[in-house]
Amino acid sequence: xxxxxxxxxxxxxxxxxxxxxxxxxxxxxxxxxxxxxxxxxxxxxxxxxxxxxxxxxxxxxxxxxxxxxxxxxxxxxxxxxxxxxxxxxxxxxxxxxxxxxxxxxxxxxxxxxxxxxxxxxxxxxxxxxxxxxxxxxxxxxxxxxxxxxxxxxxxxxxxxxxxxxxxxxxxxxxxxxxxxxxxxxxxxxxxxxxxxxxxxxxxxxxxxxxxxxxxxxxxxxxxxxxxxxxxxxxxxxxxxxxxxxxxxxxxxxxxxxxxxxxxxxxxxxxxxxxxxxxxxxxxxxxxxxxxxxxxxxxxxxxxxxxxxxxxxxxxxxxxxxxxxxxxxxxxxxxxxxxxxxxxxxxxxxxxxxxxxxxxxxxxxxxxxxxxxxxxxxxxxxxxxxxxxxxxxxxxxxxxxxxxxxxxxxxxxxxxxxxxxxxxxxxxxxxxxxxxxxxxxxxxxxxxxxxxxxxxxxxx
Amino acid sequence: xxxxxxxxxxxxxxxxxxxxxxxxxxxxxxxxxxxxxxxxxxxxxxxxxxxxxxxxxxxxxxxxxxxxxxxxxxxxxxxxxxxxxxxxxxxxxxxxxxxxxxxxxxxxxxxxxxxxxxxxxxxxxxxxxxxxxxxxxxxxxxxxxxxxxxxxxxxxxxxxxxxxxxxxxxxxxxxxxxxxxxxxxxxxxxxxxxxxxxxxxxxxxxxxxxxxxxxxxxxxxxxxxxxxxxxxxxxxxxxxxxxxxxxxxxxxxxxxxxxxxxxxxxxxxxxxxxxxxxxxxxxxxxxxxxxxxxxxxxxxxxxxxxxxxxxxxxxxxxxxxxxxxxxxxxxxxxxxxxxxxxxxxxxxxxxxxxxxxxxxxxxxxxxxxxxxxxxxxxxxxxxxxxxxxxxxxxxxxxxxxxxxxxxxxxxxxxxxxxxxxxxxxxxxxxxxxxxxxxxxxxxxxxxxxxxxxxxxxxxxxxxxxxxxxxxxxxxxxxxxxxxxxxxxxxxxxxxx
Numbered sequence: 009x010x011x012x013x014x015x016x017x018x019x020x021x022x023x024x025x026x027x028x029x030x031x032x033x034x035x036x037x038x039x040x041x042x043x044x045x046x047x048x049x050x051x052x053x054x055x056x057x058x059x060x061x062x063x064x065x066x067x068x069x070x071x072x073x074x075x076x077x078x079x080x081x082x083x084x085x086x087x088x089x090x091x092x093x094x095x096x097x098x099x100x101x102x103x104x105x106x107x108x109x110x111x112x113x114x115x116x117x118x119x120x121x122x123x124x125x126x127x128x129x130x131x132x133x134x135x136x137x138x139x140x141x142x143x144x145x146x147x148x149x150x151x152x153x154x155x156x157x158x159x160x161x162x163x164x165x166x167x168x169x170x171x172x173x174x175x176x177x178x179x180x181x182x183x184x185x186x187x188x189x190x191x192x193x194x195x196x197x198x199x200x201x202x203x204x205x206x207x208x209x210x211x212x213x214x215x216x217x218x219x220x221x222x223x224x225x226x227x228x229x230x231x232x233x234x235x236x237x238x239x240x241x242x243x244x245x246x247x248x249x250x251x252x253x254x255x256x257x258x259x260x261x262x263x264x265x266x267x268x269x270x271x272x273x274x275x276x277x278x279x280x281x282x283x284x285x286x287x288x289x290x291x292x293x294x295x296x297x298x299x300x301x302x303x304x305x306x307x308x309x310x311x312x313x314x315x316x317x318x319x320x321x322x323x324x325x326x327x328x329x330x331x332x333x334x335x336x337x338x339x340x341x342x343x344x345x346x347x348x349x350x351x352x353x354x355x356x357x358x359x360x361x362x363x364x365x366x367x368x369x370x371x372x373x374x375x376x377x378x379x380x381x382x383x384x385x386x387x388x389x390x391x392x393x394x395x396x397x398x399x400x401x402x403x404x405x406x407x408x409x410x411x412x413x414x415x416x417x418x419x420x421x422x423x424x425x426x427x428x429x430x431x432x433x434x435x436x437x438x439x440x441x442x443x444x445x446x447x448x449x450x451x452x453x454x455x456x457x458x459x460x461x462x463x464x465x466x467x
Numbered sequence: 468x469x470x471x472x473x474x475x476x477x478x479x480x481x482x483x484x485x486x487x488x489x490x491x492x493x494x495x496x497x498x499x500x501x502x503x504x505x506x507x508x509x510x511x512x513x514x515x516x517x518x519x520x521x522x523x524x525x526x527x528x529x530x531x532x533x534x535x536x537x538x539x540x541x542x543x544x545x546x547x548x549x550x551x552x553x554x555x556x557x558x559x560x561x562x563x564x565x566x567x568x569x570x571x572x573x574x575x576x577x578x579x580x581x582x583x584x585x586x587x588x589x590x591x592x593x594x595x596x597x598x599x600x601x602x603x604x605x606x607x608x609x610x611x612x613x614x615x616x617x618x619x620x621x622x623x624x625x626x627x628x629x630x631x632x633x634x635x636x637x638x639x640x641x642x643x644x645x646x647x648x649x650x651x652x653x654x655x656x657x658x659x660x661x662x663x664x665x666x667x668x669x670x671x672x673x674x675x676x677x678x679x680x681x682x683x684x685x686x687x688x689x690x691x692x693x694x695x696x697x698x699x700x701x702x703x704x705x706x707x708x709x710x711x712x713x714x715x716x717x718x719x720x721x722x723x724x725x726x727x728x729x730x731x732x733x734x735x736x737x738x739x740x741x742x743x744x745x746x747x748x749x750x751x752x753x754x755x756x757x758x759x760x761x762x763x764x765x766x767x768x769x770x771x772x773x774x775x776x777x778x779x780x781x782x783x784x785x786x787x788x789x790x791x792x793x794x795x796x797x798x799x800x801x802x803x804x805x806x807x808x809x810x811x812x813x814x815x816x817x818x819x820x821x822x823x824x825x826x827x828x829x830x831x832x833x834x835x836x837x838x839x840x841x842x843x844x845x846x847x848x849x850x851x852x853x854x855x856x857x858x859x860x861x862x863x864x865x866x867x868x869x870x871x872x873x874x875x876x877x878x879x880x881x882x883x884x885x886x887x888x889x890x891x892x893x894x895x896x897x898x899x900x901x902x903x904x905x906x907x908x909x910x911x912x913x914x915x916x917x918x919x920x921x922x923x924x925x926x927x928x929x930x931x932x933x934x935x936x937x938x939x940x941x942x943x944x945x946x947x948x949x950x951x952x953x954x955x956x957x958x959x960x961x962x963x
Contacts, residue, residue: 323501
């Protein structure tokens with residue numbers, strides 16, 4: 009499977025070269041070898057550290073990561089080195105190299121997680137620590153005076169700059185908060201599940217138990233207000249509600265969550281013009297298709313240029329796509345990040361896009377399967393929440409760029425350019441594989457417990 | 468907890484299914500709608516990155532390429548940019564139109580989907596070129612236009628002394644358009660520039676030109692038909708039985724007092740065979756009062772219904788470019804009917820309609836639908852589509868057509884006929900042209916000369932070409948319009 013994934017990626021990479029200028033691309037040897045090496049290292053690490061883990065997850069992740077690198081290379085080459093197309097100013101000539109490097113870092117994080125966390129359960133001990141870490145990470149960019157807080161051209165203040173690099177701490181916060189949610193909910197699930205009153209056939213929780221969900225809601229709204237990051241706020245809140253539902257099995261929590269979300273989104277769209285603008289752009293994309301907001305999107309400015317360009321690209325790709333290197337994805341601003349799926353849609357067509365969505369779907373399904381199979385409630389909750397988070401993230405961004413739902417900027421897992429997202433997603437997959445390894449391990453061997461304890465002490 | 472997890476997986480499934488349905492909607496169903504949105508840079512770019520198909524004049528004297536895409540330069544992005552080229556420029560402009568970066572007209576617009584290769588029939592072809600790595604190429608559109616006839620038509624219009632004029636030649640048997648020229652014309656090559664600023668300037672200049680060079684006078688400008696309308700009036704008279712036949716006698720007083728008290732005169736106040744001519748005599752001399760009488764006998768609404776059978780008042784006609792309807796107003800008042808039946812009052816006609824009138828008579832009363840496209844060929848020369856000639860209407864019976872035709876022959880063959888000198892034996896020898904002149908008082912042009920009209924077909928015994936000519940302010944139809952028709956007929960039939 010893994011060899012197949014690597015072969016697909018290498019073929020796609022060569023294809024970009026043929027599509028652009030009829031030649032095998034220059035970096036095939038370097039990038040190809042680097043990618044193959046990264047994937048092989050990951051593979052042997054899994055054989056060593058988590059031999060019982062679901063064998064399909066790594067190939068799926070590697071395939072997505074590889075295709076992301078291929079598309080970023082293709083976008084980087086557009087208009088450079090005599091290749092057709094316009095140059096994309098937001099991509100530098102070394103973007104692919106960085107992306108390969110970030111992939112290596114991502115796989116390193118993947119291996120580190122597998123190495124240090126031999127049993128997901130141990131994370132339960134750090135529930136509140138990680139909860140605090142998560143909140144701090146979330147709040148960091150909003151701290152006044154933080155360098156490089158705004159992602160250029162988007163208005164989202166989610167970055168911090170450290171020595172020439174920018175990182176998006178919220179990406180890491182996702183994992184920390186997932187652990188916190190899981191730990192908290194496992195501890196409190198009996199209380200939360202306790203029915204208060206029955207109303208219209210639904211078990212309503214007691215008023216004081218509403219506390220945590222209201223807090224999560226409040227934090228999501230704060231995130232939205234102070235950092236203009238609607239997508240991440242929706243993602244975190246959705247993940248929290250899903251985990252609450254897994255923990256309590258109470259439909260009422262789900263309904264309360266959805267209700268709060270709808271109320272919050274509606275209120276935000278009325279109160280904050282930049283949220284309202286997103287709704288207008290979603291409902292009437294073509295009326296503001298050629299509006300450019302200068303210099304960066306002002307809060308009140310409705311411009312669906314990016315969305316419409318993405319749609320044009322996908323429409324242009326049609327069923328079979330233009331072929332890698334034959335399309336014009338460079339018309340879509342920031343196509344390498346949130347809109348990368350539209351570039352795939354344009355060049356690989358409906359066929360390619362559907363295949364990629366199915367790969368995501370498979371990855372989610374494998375994660376949920378691990379959650380179902382594992383016995384420990386904490387691991388179950390964490391794995392279920394993380395798998396759902398991938399699905400929700402894909403839904404929010406792909407639904408956004410294809411105009412299924414209002415567009416909210418968020419990275420596409422594995423595909424979008426950027427190290428923070430890659431690192432987080434690889435770590436997330438490592439956690440899922442660790443859970444799956446635990447679940448599928450044939451029989452507990454008492455002798456290993458000692459070894460595990462040592463590891464935890466070391467950590 | 469597993470029950471909740473199962474439900475959650477269902478939620479995930481629903482999310483992915485929604486995404487899949489939506490991308491299918493965007494990429495499969497909405498694809499062409501998106502492509503047609505104004506301001507879609509991808510469609511715009513594609514237009515000049517692929518070789519657009521050629522337009523070929525494939526009639527007698529052809530094939531001749533009248534529009535083609537030539538590789539001009541390499542863009543900054545490394546792609547070959549194609550630019551449209553019209554080898555004969557202004558001569559074929561009313562047919563080809565132009566394809567500019569802002570939009571297109573004429574055949575370029577009407578068959579754009581074939582020329583740019585996006586028509587449904589070409590998708591398999593595109594797929595093959597995509598798989599084999601060949602550049603996408605548009606289909607070739609073959610037109611029925613005869614280069615011989617078109618050249619003669621355009622040159623004849625150029626040498627008519629600077630009058631604005633339009634002409635159409637048809638094959639009466641099929642409806643195929645053999646020539647369509649307009650004067651003044653424009654050079655479509657000026658509009659194919661890829662430089663937006665330059666194009667803007669050219670476009671503004673052409674639009675501001677008082678002589679309206681962009682106007683296609685063959686199909687989109689109407690003029691009063693004058694006496695050429697007597698073909699319709701006669702057809703209505705014979706068909707309704709109100710007039711027995713060409714030999715029947717009809718009252719043609721000079722002048723004719725109309726019911727409203729006005730006087731209607733013959734041209735030059737001519738005494739028309741003592742005021743009691745046969746219809747055929749009145750026709751060859753073009754006596755107004757005789758046909759005013761026929762028109763009043765037939766009645767306004769009936770006269771109009773016969774005109775409609777010849778294609779008048781049809782606002783839906785397209786060749787495929789939309790044709791301005793030729794108009795016979797709805798009248799019941801006999802005095803106005805009298806004026807209308809000699810092609811005055813508010814009657815308006817295009818050159819194409821004039822050609823269609825003659826073509827219906829030439830083709831035993833059956834009017835064929837006029838068309839330009841012979842066939843469309845994919846780059847691998849397979850035929851994607853072609854036009855099968857179809858009947859537009861049965862204008863008159865074969866007998867009536869033959870009666871009217873015999874009268875039209877007399878117009879050129881009888882030494883007293885209005886077109887004897889310019890389209891009869893002195894001009895064309897043994898070739899027999901059946902025609903009708905028209906000299907329309909043009910109230911619009913006021914003090915200027917009358918509009919000259921000539922409609923005809925030839926050879927009379929075996930019609931192969933029908934021509935309609937209108938020269939604005941040209942004067943007598945026989946003098947200004949007939950020679951243009953003659954030149955086209957001679958060139959097309961190869962006689963001289």
